[in-house]
Amino acid sequence: MSEVNIGITKEVMDKINVHSVSELKAEQVYCFRVLLCDNEVDRDFEKFTRKSLEKLAELFVGRTGIFDHNNQSGGQTARIYETEVVDFPDKTTADGEVYSALMGYAYMVRTEQNKALIAEIEGGIKKEVSVGCSVKKRICSICGADGAKGGCSHLRGKTYGGRLCFVKLEEPVDAYEWSFVAVPAQRAAGVTKVYAEGGSEDTENRRLMEMADAACDELRADIIRLGCFLGGEAYDAQGMDIYGLIRLKRQLEKELRSKNSGGSRRVSVKKEADLSFKV
Numbered sequence: 001m002s003e004v005n006i007g008i009t010k011e012v013m014d015k016i017n018v019h020s021v022s023e024l025k026a027e028q029v030y031c032f033r034v035l036l037c038d039n040e041v042d043r044d045f046e047k048f049t050r051k052s053l054e055k056l057a058e059l060f061v062g063r064t065g066i067f068d069h070n071n072q073s074g075g076q077t078a079r080i081y082e083t084e085v086v087d088f089p090d091k092t093t094a095d096g097e098v099y100s101a102l103m104g105y106a107y108m109v110r111t112e113q114n115k116a117l118i119a120e121i122e123g124g125i126k127k128e129v130s131v132g133c134s135v136k137k138r139i140c141s142i143c144g145a146d147g148a149k150g151g152c153s154h155l156r157g158k159t160y161g162g163r164l165c166f167v168k169l170e171e172p173v174d175a176y177e178w179s180f181v182a183v184p185a186q187r188a189a190g191v192t193k194v195y196a197e198g199g200s201e202d203t204e205n206r207r208l209m210e211m212a213d214a215a216c217d218e219l220r221a222d223i224i225r226l227g228c229f230l231g232g233e234a235y236d237a238q239g240m241d242i243y244g245l246i247r248l249k250r251q252l253e254k255e256l257r258s259k260n261s262g263g264s265r266r267v268s269v270k271k272e273a274d275l276s277f278k279v
Helices: 010-017 050-060 115-122 212-229 242-259
Strands: 003-005 029-038 046-048 064-067 078-092 098-109 128-140 167-180 191-195 200-203 267-274
Touching: 010 029, 010 078, 010 098, 029 050, 046 050, 050 078, 050 098, 050 128, 050 167, 064 078, 212 242
Parallel strands: 046 167, 064 167
Antiparallel strands: 003 200, 029 098, 029 191, 078 098, 128 167, 128 267, 191 200
16 A cells, blocks of 8 residues: 555646536545446456447546436536546456556535545445446457347357357447446446545555356346336346346347337446545
């Protein structure tokens, strides 16, 4: 762990004030850096490409932070004022690429109402985040088929001829928000720096343990949502393993695409990350 005096500079405040109605001063804001997402294969056996991260970097500037993807305005907590994609040449992903991460620089206004939230962030209680975005392509790593156009028979998480099957998320078209959530999908991400006016920062990297059961819970939640879109039919997915859940979700997604064949082919996805830091 290292400690570096950093402070909130005038340049930082100029970028923050682009998003504020009245001009804010350094002592009025609380700032931190968050690793929003990366190009590693995650627990859902999906990954953003390096090019996708670059596009998301553009799209996430100005996006707000909320809770559990609840888009009520009262849940807004922070806003991204700057982003960058950082490469780590000494680290590689599961599929052998140089590891890259999308960093977001966020701020919130210090108020009596969010004192507790800031304390929870600094204490490591509120640390996991998830990003919501839309992509045009979901490419199979084995055969190159686009899941947004019907997909293929390969199953994410299985190995074919020594190659892991996963989905590459390509061509982002929108970034909705980023949220504090209970269970993350990505394993190595999060808030890495906290800035204070005239203060200091500590950096600390943490990795979460594998949570296969949490990934299954996410798939079951997706299946429930898809069932609602398909007329409210309930699907019994409690006894299925992850591969059965993936197959059922793909089947329902295909049925929904057929039902809405005249509409947009955009696919909404959520990618989660872990906040990890200490002031």
